[in-house]
Amino acid sequence: MEQPPELTVDLPRVWDRPVVTVPVLACLSLVGGQLPSFSAQANLWTLGTGGALVWLGLGNRVPRRPAPRRLGRGAVWWVLPAAVFGVFEAATFVVSAGSEFPTFSRLADPLLADELVRSAAWFGWLAAFWGLVRR
């Protein structure tokens, strides 16, 4: 028998809890951290994990937190860090001076060569992606 809507409660799914999602993301990150740059495996792992999250995020398979209907004027503060980053990224990209005036990617490359740092970056990327899927 169908219940009236006021009597039904959306129970959180068993898998939709940090105790489940964090270890899953950590395992995916540890695998990703072992894969070297420019390898077919790294490309496939990035495309596969990202594709799965896009698939989850574009469907109604995962419960979402309510989004704000409007942003206050305080949202303008986000322009400041974005502008500083954008100016430096654009300048380093246009000048193309290599290591003399490196882009953010070129600065990050030697850091990401370390497997532990790479795994941590993987975890940050996947955790943020999961957060976006839930919004």
Place this chain on the structure above:
Amino acid sequence: MMRTLAIAGFLAALLLFAAVEWAARRPGSRVPSLGDVCAYVMRYEVGPVPVGRIGVFGFWWWLGWHFLAR
């Protein structure tokens, strides 16, 4: 010299991101968190097409591929 300038600029940008997020999480803050900004952008739709979600997911997917696979 130019290398130091680039590193300082990117570090300043990252610190500013962290500072604005910290300000947003204070009780009673008028600054929305980065998650709220993203959620607001992702609300944008053109007809039945969730353009905002596709754009944000696409950007984040590309970013991961760029840094972690290339």
